[in-house]
Amino acid sequence: MKNRSYKREYVSESVRRDVDRGVKKLLKTKYGVPLLVILLIAGAVLYFYMNSKTDIAVDRDAELHFIDIGQGDAAMVITDEAVVVVDCGPVASSDVLTEYVRRYTDKIDCLVITHPHEDHMGGASALINEFEIGEVIMEGYDEFEYDAPAFYERAYDAMEKRGLYPVLAVPGESHTYGDISLKILAPIRDYDDPNNNSIVLRLDADGTSAIFTGDAEILSEDDILKEYYSDLDADVLKVGHHGSSTSTSEKFYLAVSPDIAVISCAADNDYGHPHRETRALFKKYSQEYYRTDEVGSVVLVCKDGEVVKK
Ligand SMILES: [Zn+2]
Numbered sequence: 001m002k003n004r005s006y007k008r009e010y011v012s013e014s015v016r017r018d019v020d021r022g023v024k025k026l027l028k029t030k031y032g033v034p035l036l037v038i039l040l041i042a043g044a045v046l047y048f049y050m051n052s053k054t055d056i057a058v059d060r061d062a063e064l065h066f067i068d069i070g071q072g073d074a075a076m077v078i079t080d081e082a083v084v085v086v087d088c089g090p091v092a093s094s095d096v097l098t099e100y101v102r103r104y105t106d107k108i109d110c111l112v113i114t115h116p117h118e119d120h121m122g123g124a125s126a127l128i129n130e131f132e133i134g135e136v137i138m139e140g141y142d143e144f145e146y147d148a149p150a151f152y153e154r155a156y157d158a159m160e161k162r163g164l165y166p167v168l169a170v171p172g173e174s175h176t177y178g179d180i181s182l183k184i185l186a187p188i189r190d191y192d193d194p195n196n197n198s199i200v201l202r203l204d205a206d207g208t209s210a211i212f213t214g215d216a217e218i219l220s221e222d223d224i225l226k227e228y229y230s231d232l233d234a235d236v237l238k239v240g241h242h243g244s245s246t247s248t249s250e251k252f253y254l255a256v257s258p259d260i261a262v263i264s265c266a267a268d269n270d271y272g273h274p275h276r277e278t279r280a281l282f283k284k285y286s287q288e289y290y291r292t293d294e295v296g297s298v299v300l301v302c303k304d305g306e307v308v309k310k
Contacts, residue, residue: 062179062206063310064236066290066298067100069093071266071273072119073214075238076101079206081178082109086201086212086238088123091151097123098130100297109134109177112169114198114214116144116152125154128162137175137182138166141190141197169199171227180205183231186216188223195241196220202231208302210236211256217241221252229255235307236300237261239289243274253281259307261289262298269293 065076069089074097077084083105089097101108108131113121116138127133136159144152159166167175175182186200198214211234216224221240224232237258240247242265261282265273274291282289290298290309299310 061301061303062208064205064208064210064300064307065100066238066262066264066292066300067097068292068297069097069123069264071242071269071271072122073114073238073242073264074123075212075264076104077180077203077205077210078104079179082180082205083107084110084112084177084180084182084203084205085127086112086203087114087120087214088127090119091122094123094126098126101127101131105131107132107134109180110137110175110182111135112137112182112199112201112212113139113155113166114200114212114216115139115194117194117215118149118151120214121155122151125151125158128155128158128164133162133164134177135175136164136166137169137184137199139187139197139199140168141187141194169201183228185211185224185228185231186220188220188227191219193217193219195246200224202228202234206302207305208236208300208307209234210238211258212238213240213247215241215244215247217244217246218249218252221247221249225251225255232256235259235302239263239274239278241273242269242271243278243291244271245275245277248278248281250281253285259288260300260309261287262300263289263291263293265291265293267293 060080062079067074070093072089073087074089075086085108111133113124169184171184171186171188173184181204183202185202187197191197195215196217196219198216200213200216203210232255234256237256239261243263263274292298300307301310
């Protein structure tokens with residue numbers, strides 16, 4: 001197991017410090033001694049409560065967080081042993097993202113940027129500047145060779161400062177971080193549309209599996225069906241391109257046949273995501289699915305072999 005400092009442990013330390021300070025103040029009053037007894041009992045109860053929380057943190061089930069960052073994608077998978085973040089949302093939600101992630105960890109073992117669009121990469125520089133990052137995985141069909149937007153330059157500057165060089169996503173290759181493994185399924189070739197160049201990956205974490213699709217559309221899905229059909233069956237589907245009708249073909253959806261699907265989009269977004277066709281597909285198969293615009297951040301957890309919404 002890797003050495004990791006979960007914020008939950010920091011919280012229990014600060015509570016213990018506050019209790020100590022309170023004891024010293026109380027001892028100076030005439031009720032000091034009886035109150036000290038009460039305080040000691042309360043402190044003991046608190047101590048055992050906080051420790052039991054820490055124990056839960058150590059034995060935590062794998063959690064998949066689909067973070068509500070408005071229109072875009074940002075997901076975090078966290079287990080006892082590793083943290084993987086897939087996409088970083090837009091620039092405008094950088095603070096929301098960093099604050100959310102910081103509640104759980106100081107270190108990200110792997111950051112995957114599915115493709116360099118602002119709604120997936122905008123928050124990358126903030127994450128790279130503020131967290132210890134083990135590895136960054138990106139796709140290699142760089143569309144901003146000469147005229148890169150500011151968020152993209154900032155992400156590369158941040159990586160350079162940290163001595164990080166992005167690892168190229170190669171279809172068929174696997175990456176392992178503790179008990180989390182990623183298998184890259186796409187992009188299988190260079191497509192005209194940068195959305196289709198999205199990294200698509202299968203993630204396995206402590207008995208839970210998920211397919212992350214970025215904004216890959218049906219063209220890429222069809223190639224994945226040919227090359228990696230047997231890798232697609234998974235518990236969770238991060239629905240492609242915010243529920244756009246240009247993604248999630250019926251064939252692709254049935255190959256994944258998820259227990260739970262998640263659509264990451266903003267309320268009243270300019271694109272009309274999720275599209276009627278995607279909602280109709282899920283209705284046809286009585287698919288359990290959650291939208292970040294409706295329910296906020298979605299946290300899924302694997303309990304006794306079954307993925308459920310927390
Ligand atoms: Zn997108």
